[in-house]
Amino acid sequence: MLSHDVLQALTTALGPDRVFADPETRALYSSDETPRQVMPGAVLFPASHDHVVALMRLAHAHKLPVVARGAGSGNVGGALPVANGLVVSFECMNRILEFDPLNRLMVVQPGVVTEDIGELARTQGLFYAPDPGSGAYSRIGGNLAMNAAGPHAVKYGVTRDHVLALKAVTGEGKTLVTGCRTSKGVTGYDFTRLLIGSEGTLALITEATLKLLPAPETVATLRLCFASNRSACLAVERVMRQPVLPCALEIMDRRSIEAIRPTGTADDLPAGTEALLMVEVDGTQREVPHLVAALKSALNGGEGLLEIREGVTREQAQALWAARKSLSHAVKRYAPLKINEDVVVPVSRLADFIDYLDKLGNLYPFPIVSFGHAGNGNLHVNLMVHPDNTQEMAQAHECLLEMIRTVLAFGGTLSGEHGIGTEKRDYVGLEIQPDTLALMRAVKHQFDPMGILNPGKLFPD
Amino acid sequence: MLSHDVLQALTTALGPDRVFADPETRALYSSDETPRQVMPGAVLFPASHDHVVALMRLAHAHKLPVVARGAGSGNVGGALPVANGLVVSFECMNRILEFDPLNRLMVVQPGVVTEDIGELARTQGLFYAPDPGSGAYSRIGGNLAMNAAGPHAVKYGVTRDHVLALKAVTGEGKTLVTGCRTSKGVTGYDFTRLLIGSEGTLALITEATLKLLPAPETVATLRLCFASNRSACLAVERVMRQPVLPCALEIMDRRSIEAIRPTGTADDLPAGTEALLMVEVDGTQREVPHLVAALKSALNGGEGLLEIREGVTREQAQALWAARKSLSHAVKRYAPLKINEDVVVPVSRLADFIDYLDKLGNLYPFPIVSFGHAGNGNLHVNLMVHPDNTQEMAQAHECLLEMIRTVLAFGGTLSGEHGIGTEKRDYVGLEIQPDTLALMRAVKHQFDPMGILNPGKLFPD
Numbered sequence: 002m003l004s005h006d007v008l009q010a011l012t013t014a015l016g017p018d019r020v021f022a023d024p025e026t027r028a029l030y031s032s033d034e035t036p037r038q039v040m041p042g043a044v045l046f047p048a049s050h051d052h053v054v055a056l057m058r059l060a061h062a063h064k065l066p067v068v069a070r071g072a073g074s075g076n077v078g079g080a081l082p083v084a085n086g087l088v089v090s091f092e093c094m095n096r097i098l099e100f101d102p103l104n105r106l107m108v109v110q111p112g113v114v115t116e117d118i119g120e121l122a123r124t125q126g127l128f129y130a131p132d133p134g135s136g137a138y139s140r141i142g143g144n145l146a147m148n149a150a151g152p153h154a155v156k157y158g159v160t161r162d163h164v165l166a167l168k169a170v171t172g173e174g175k176t177l178v179t180g181c182r183t184s185k186g187v188t189g190y191d192f193t194r195l196l197i198g199s200e201g202t203l204a205l206i207t208e209a210t211l212k213l214l215p216a217p218e219t220v221a222t223l224r225l226c227f228a229s230n231r232s233a234c235l236a237v238e239r240v241m242r243q244p245v246l247p248c249a250l251e252i253m254d255r256r257s258i259e260a261i262r263p264t265g266t267a268d269d270l271p272a273g274t275e276a277l278l279m280v281e282v283d284g285t286q287r288e289v290p291h292l293v294a295a296l297k298s299a300l301n302g303g304e305g306l307l308e309i310r311e312g313v314t315r316e317q318a319q320a321l322w323a324a325r326k327s328l329s330h331a332v333k334r335y336a337p338l339k340i341n342e343d344v345v346v347p348v349s350r351l352a353d354f355i356d357y358l359d360k361l362g363n364l365y366p367f368p369i370v371s372f373g374h375a376g377n378g379n380l381h382v383n384l385m386v387h388p389d390n391t392q393e394m395a396q397a398h399e400c401l402l403e404m405i406r407t408v409l410a411f412g413g414t415l416s417g418e419h420g421i422g423t424e425k426r427d428y429v430g431l432e433i434q435p436d437t438l439a440l441m442r443a444v445k446h447q448f449d450p451m452g453i454l455n456p457g458k459l460f461p462d
Numbered sequence: 463m464l465s466h467d468v469l470q471a472l473t474t475a476l477g478p479d480r481v482f483a484d485p486e487t488r489a490l491y492s493s494d495e496t497p498r499q500v501m502p503g504a505v506l507f508p509a510s511h512d513h514v515v516a517l518m519r520l521a522h523a524h525k526l527p528v529v530a531r532g533a534g535s536g537n538v539g540g541a542l543p544v545a546n547g548l549v550v551s552f553e554c555m556n557r558i559l560e561f562d563p564l565n566r567l568m569v570v571q572p573g574v575v576t577e578d579i580g581e582l583a584r585t586q587g588l589f590y591a592p593d594p595g596s597g598a599y600s601r602i603g604g605n606l607a608m609n610a611a612g613p614h615a616v617k618y619g620v621t622r623d624h625v626l627a628l629k630a631v632t633g634e635g636k637t638l639v640t641g642c643r644t645s646k647g648v649t650g651y652d653f654t655r656l657l658i659g660s661e662g663t664l665a666l667i668t669e670a671t672l673k674l675l676p677a678p679e680t681v682a683t684l685r686l687c688f689a690s691n692r693s694a695c696l697a698v699e700r701v702m703r704q705p706v707l708p709c710a711l712e713i714m715d716r717r718s719i720e721a722i723r724p725t726g727t728a729d730d731l732p733a734g735t736e737a738l739l740m741v742e743v744d745g746t747q748r749e750v751p752h753l754v755a756a757l758k759s760a761l762n763g764g765e766g767l768l769e770i771r772e773g774v775t776r777e778q779a780q781a782l783w784a785a786r787k788s789l790s791h792a793v794k795r796y797a798p799l800k801i802n803e804d805v806v807v808p809v810s811r812l813a814d815f816i817d818y819l820d821k822l823g824n825l826y827p828f829p830i831v832s833f834g835h836a837g838n839g840n841l842h843v844n845l846m847v848h849p850d851n852t853q854e855m856a857q858a859h860e861c862l863l864e865m866i867r868t869v870l871a872f873g874g875t876l877s878g879e880h881g882i883g884t885e886k887r888d889y890v891g892l893e894i895q896p897d898t899l900a901l902m903r904a905v906k907h908q909f910d911p912m913g914i915l916n917p918g919k920l921f922p923d
Contacts, residue, residue: 103703104808126705148648159646161655162623175897183806185620185838186875187609187659188882189894189920190902194622194655198648215705242564244587244676288749345644349564377646414647421649433650436636441651443908447901459650 058174071143077422111142148198155376172449217283232305250376379417519635532604538883572603609659616837633910678744693766711837
């Protein structure tokens, strides 16, 4: 438990309605999307940058662990509390501070819901490109901390590619101002991108200046059905070998399609469908039909292609996406726990990797369901397990380690968008070399000399 | 002078033909594009990553300053030697190690000439987007160190946006491997982008994995003539308010046009032309004419617009660009020394800034010539001075300081693409706040505890 004095000091700094140490609130903020629960000592709701400075100074003085939290929608435990530490919820710092369409930027507080940014941008013909699956409820601060991404990344990149400047507070309670408001700028080190994806271990972000792009006029959606997982992956190669860059290129494997059959969204798939691709292209009204034609011509004649279906109206496109969207929940029919690894392999190794996953699935008793952002080589590989079955869980961890070694041997990476958090930190040393990792720790120490910012995350023990 | 022992140790590590301490070689490597000269103690020509490790270990052990050098084409002294220190020329590490069109990447050594990357990429329908003006001779290592950019940045971003991974050597001679080969990856801190733009102060880059994009089918060029500097800037606003994003949007002010008149490239400008815009759009053969039409319609009726001329063939486009390209040398007719500041202001302040520059020009005896990447708000403001005239030089420095304060007051930044080097470091403290700057120094110390990597650059004294 936190001492009365510490709670009193926090309450004095932030105000009485911003510090909660009651069991109900602590329980409410004790978990994220991972199947874990850790009770914090208190939950804080700062309303301003100055509040964050004040609480970090106190945390530094008392050596209290601090975990920043947006919506708690992360998959890897990045926002999991530290026992008896502080959780800093950014829910009350949820204002859009500035929208400047001519300079194509928006200044936001970390508690703004991701999709609200895009919605406001669209009123002026602009858009905010990163589109994590959780965008309807995730907060931009969490997106920044984890460098979130979604289907659009294949064309538009990830969160890190769409931020101009940050304001943040270090582990000592010092204010950082990084980047600039212009679309170009090379003054000093790039602390903006260093903070993005650092999972709350370097500083707490209190303000972000986001880059906006002209919104595409229209989007077309293709659904492609394949006779095998491998043929779908080879089609991904065909798409990435030609010049039309889709704004989404998603894959669902055989197990994914089995999972959605009970939901009805697979009813219209042709017989023999074992894998699906969803391909989207955006652009002007005039150009998109030609881009679609070019993609179709690149795909036609490909091994195992059973059908190409095009969504023309918004409703038709939504129907095509229904299968993909129903997936995250549908897979739970296999088992109560989804161990979700969002590994990445080079596009050229995707077919080999999916073959490998098929073989791996045959070696273990639990289903392995794979889907995700194929254009980036970013697969969500889900091991569907029963958390109470100790033997199965031990096998799952053996399987994971084996798979991650293969991903790295293929020239891939541990995580494309979910991050490391608590869940993948044991594997980080397999990817990052010791000297590089030691330097990352040394840099962390400069931002946070007490080691109080999100301890137990990102770095291996 | 370097001691015989040190030279001997370097020669043993690198081989006899890779260490030069003769006066001719040292003189040859004593300067870059700034009007300064500093004699190094020796010039090294490593041929491999291991050579760089070996030389950095020796430099660390003997506390010898190390300055990395590509083509020496930088404008701000980033590659200027430190007196009696080591210059590490990457000329011999000039191989393209891998070209992987399917995964859209190229692995290069730092000594590869920038344009050679694009040329090879184009053989497979791909391109490397960053296009610094010096690309025909600059080396990619210098581009990475300075985060170089060019006209394309308005659509495609800067060097930092096009690098997947790096291999580098720290100030202690340790090997860093950052980033990954896939188009997505969030494992660990983003050291890739931290190293890019760090001006050789953190590590020496020995290998870079560059991101390639599908090459646009075609490009169209428009030349727009305006009756005043301000009306050209207002046209930039018009372009940036509509959805067609040009791949270049360049401005030349009145003084620039005066400068090129003797070259003949201004002969075909309509009477009364006081400012020029060059606008390029790229895309498919089918789409580009429509994009051009949209741009024209956005621009037509704008204040002070005298003429829009379109270049259709490659030759016509080159003729339109002739004026812009002849500029860098043409301005020298005003005075022998060009103090070139590549400041950036928000696009919405460009017109105010150019008005301000007009007024500033009236206060000083030397011409101020401005041109550059207007779509990014990135102006090259050139003070044309006589270096032997002490009074004029003092006035120039007063004028620069006054201008930079205005740029920052407008929400701009010191440099859009040239970097800080020796030339702008006195101003860095005006832009970056003390706590942020102190943390940058602390991070530098972790990469380079002896402070031997490019001392006297980037940071203020």
